[in-house]
Amino acid sequence: MKVTEKTKISELIKHSPETIEVIASVNSHFNKLRNPILRKLLASRVTLKEAAKIGKCELSVLIEKLKPLGFEFEIDMYEDSSNEKINEVIPNQIFDSLDVRPILNQGQDPFQMIMSKVNILPLGKTLEIISPFQPIPLIRILEQKNHTCICNEKEGIFSLFITKNSNEGLENNVLEKKIxxxxxxxxxxxxxxxxxxxxxxxxxxxxxxxxxxxxxxxxxxxxxxxxxxxxxxxxxxxxxxxxxxxxxxxxxxxxxxxxxxxxxxxxxxx
The missing domain is CATH 3.30.110.40 (TusA-like domain)
Structure with missing residues (x-):
């Protein structure tokens, strides 16, 4: 299997189930892959390059660990360009910012507040969400609504940049059927x-x-x-x-x- 930096972790696991233990052995940050529920939530969303960031290790370390499993890597090992991508978004598109850490610390769910912020966000503008963890379920919901999500992590704090691409289907009820x-x-x-x-x-x-x-x-x-x-x-x-x-x-x-x-x-x- 040929692998690039954009290959999803779920694809690696599907090709070789041993991937789970190999990546988990790199450091404690990857232990969540051993949890089947967290694995389902994360693996289908996270690329190899993003996994290296989450695990606070060099991409080259993951590559060397995975090579014995028979993967063929086609990866440019130059400096990560994700920050450049974020810098392109920040100057002229950031419209609002919401730090959900105080809300979470009070034991509350910030979902409705986030969706309300997205509802009033002008088209083409970006909302920044600051969180203590990568909000995978939120990203999945927003991407289903065709909005662009870019997530960056620095010193354990995650910044999710949500760019609004459409006004369609933005009601707080994100379910297709009544459950x-x-x-x-x-x-x-x-x-x-x-x-x-x-x-x-x-x-x-x-x-x-x-x-x-x-x-x-x-x-x-x-x-x-x-x-x-x-x-x-x-x-x-x-x-x-x-x-x-x-x-x-x-x-x-x-x-x-x-x-x-x-x-x-x-x-x-x-």
């Missing part, structure tokens, strides 16, 4: 839970003490191994907006009941 249902009655919600519980087909999970993005990752990991006819009852601190497109893709539905502020009960099933 989420609000239940206002506690008794009705409990009855739905009981339906699965009586048949011993209910699993439970509490993600209230986890930092972002671990709640979503933990839920997806649980669903990955849950039998098809089972349901997952989740104690959450919010309605997980980033999770919804991932549930839709996996053909899951979600009912929710708001107990009080920062306490939401979710029931996920297919």
């Amino acid at each position: 989420i249902n609000k239940i206002d009655s506690f008794d009705e919600f409990q009855n739905k839970i009981s339906t699965f519980e009586k048949e011993n087909k209910l699993e439970r999970l509490d993600v209230r003490g986890l930092e972002m993005p671990l709640p979503m990752v933990t839920i997806l990991e649980k669903l990955e191994y849950m039998p098809k006819e089972f349901a997952l009852f989740v104690h959450h601190f919010q309605i997980p907006q980033f999770l919804l497109p991932e549930l839709e893709k996996r053909n899951f539905f979600m009912d929710y009941f708001i107990v009080e502020e920062k306490e939401i009960h979710l029931l996920i099933y297919n």
Whole structure:
């Protein structure tokens, strides 16, 4: 297989599953590849060149590690040009900036605020999102709307530059079909839970003490191994907006009941 700096990690893994352990062995930053859920979220999005940045290592190190697996590399090892690409965007196109770190530190989901910012962004202008991690689910949603996303990392802080290319389909509801249902009655919600519980087909999970993005990752990991006819009852601190497109893709539905502020009960099933 011929490999360039733009080859996705998922393509390398598909060609040779040993790629997972080879890359993970480079340093601890790549350990997330061993997690099947994180791997699915990251590998299809991240290129070999981007992986080197995320892992804080030279691209040449990854290449040398991967060569024994039989890959043929066609890569120009000159200086990384991604910063030049970002510098082209910043001077005349940056319209607004949003630092989501304080929002995340308060245990809140910045999704609606980000989408509202994108909604009012003029065509051709760029919104900068500052985050403590690479917001892969957000990037996936925005790229599906045909917007341009460039992500840069410096000293553990990620800057995502979103350039608006279209006004079409920018409503906050990013789902193609209705998979989420609000239940206002506690008794009705409990009855739905009981339906699965009586048949011993209910699993439970509490993600209230986890930092972002671990709640979503933990839920997806649980669903990955849950039998098809089972349901997952989740104690959450919010309605997980980033999770919804991932549930839709996996053909899951979600009912929710708001107990009080920062306490939401979710029931996920297919």
